[in-house]
Amino acid sequence: MPKLVRAAVLTNYLEVALRHGLDADRLLSQVGLSRPSLEDPENLIPVDAAVQLLEESAAAGGNPSFGLCLAESRQLAHLGAISLLLGHQPTLRDALQAMRHYRHLFNDTVAILLEETARMVIIRLEVVCEPPRPCRQSNELAIGALFRLCAALLGARWRPHSVHFSHQEPSDLQLHRRLFGCQLEFASEFNGIVCSGSDLNVINPHADPTMARLARRYLDSLAGSNRPSMLYEARKAIYLLLPMGRASIDQVAQTLGMHVRTLQRHLKAADTTFHELLNSVRRDLVIRYLETPGYPLGQIADMLGYSVPGSFTRWFNSQFGMSPAAWRDTSRTACKKAGADTCSGPDHATYRLPA
Structure with a gap:
């Protein structure tokens, strides 16, 4: 069964598409969506369709920051029922935990x-799709929406220390600078926001404990069977922890709030092992990293948990039948000959070239 998401994730899509001269109806139809499917923000649509729509819209409009255009006008209310709780959390820390x-x-x-240090906090964020697919636009949309959430709780004048993107820097940074108003880092080892640790503890003057309890009770009543599988949750945890060098089974279990044996039981029930899951995430991430010219091979090896470059090269050879340097060269050459912004990599999957 495909994973579903609220249509609110595409709020203002039609307006942004029109502004960029796109044929929205054609693009929606290509991914199995339509205007009526976006009318009700609570309508559930396939995640895969939403992610693909953003990528194809960016390519059609020649705008590598299309997803961020959608984020620019995001409000707390666009998150749906959970906004009833977030607006009444005592601090940003409590809101992020919720x-x-x-x-x-x-x-x-x-x-x-x-990820907290003595004075700074890194809010790491990843959009994880199943099956894996390019999600640059979804990541930019998610980071933009997260920034808007923080600003809604801390005040419009709030600015983080820096905003990070794992993809290559676009040629035009006007929108990024206008929205974030802070230092921008591209080809970074993570997607997310770095801010002062004190920002997480600023008291929200509009927080109401009674309203928060009512909202939490209401949200709990909605939970039902919508919770994602533990396998998917473990996969997302690995996405976040691997570039930090912390993607061990102990760290993943701790992030998920369970004992290692409990996680192992869940993985066994899904007919897989932690090693297989880790290897799967490595395969997904290595393609993303190799597509980004700003990542040298040594850095890619380190972000995938290989302290010795030779070990990384041997692993890559076993997975893709060639060295990572050869993969990168072959992919770029094939795409240049085709004159396209997307192409099939040596593993026969389709990947988008960096802008």
Whole structure:
């Protein structure tokens, strides 16, 4: 059964498509959607269709920041029922924790992890699709929406220290600078926002504990069977932890709030092992990294958990039948000859070239 997401994830899609001179009806039809399917924000649509729509719209309009255009006008209310709770959380920290707990109610493809140091906080974010597909636009949309959420709770003048993207820098940064107003980092090892640790503890003057309890009770009544599988949750945790060098079974289990043996039982029930799941995520991420010219092979090896480059090369050879350098060269050469912005990589899957 395909994963579903609220149609609200495509809020303002029609307006943005029109502004860029796109044939919205044709693009919607290509991914199995239509205007009526977007009219009700609570309508459930396939995640895969929404992700593909954003990528194809960006390509058709020649705008590598199409997803961010949708994020620019996002409001707290666009998150749906969970906004009733977030607006009454005492601090941004509490709001982010609530988002993680109830993410299955608005978009369970988004994985969020807080990494705290003495003074700074990294809010790591990843959009994880099944089956894997290019999701640059979805990641930019998610980061933009996260920024808008933080600003809604901390005040419009709030600015983070920096915003990070794992993809290559676009040629035009006007929208990024206008929306974020801070340092921008592309070809970064993660997608997300870096801000002051004190920002997470700023008191929300509009928080109402009574309203928060009522909202939480209401959200709990909606949970039902919508929660994603533990296999998918473990996969998302690996996406976040692997570039940090922390994607061990112990760390993944801790992130999911369970014992290692419990996680192992869930994986066994899904007829897989932690090693197989880790290897699957590595295969997904290595293609993304190789497509980004800003990543040298040594850095890619390190982000995939290989401290010795030779070990990374041997693993890649075993998975794709060639060295990572040869894969990168072959993919670029094939795409240049085709004169296209997408092409089939050496593993016969289709990948989008960086803008």
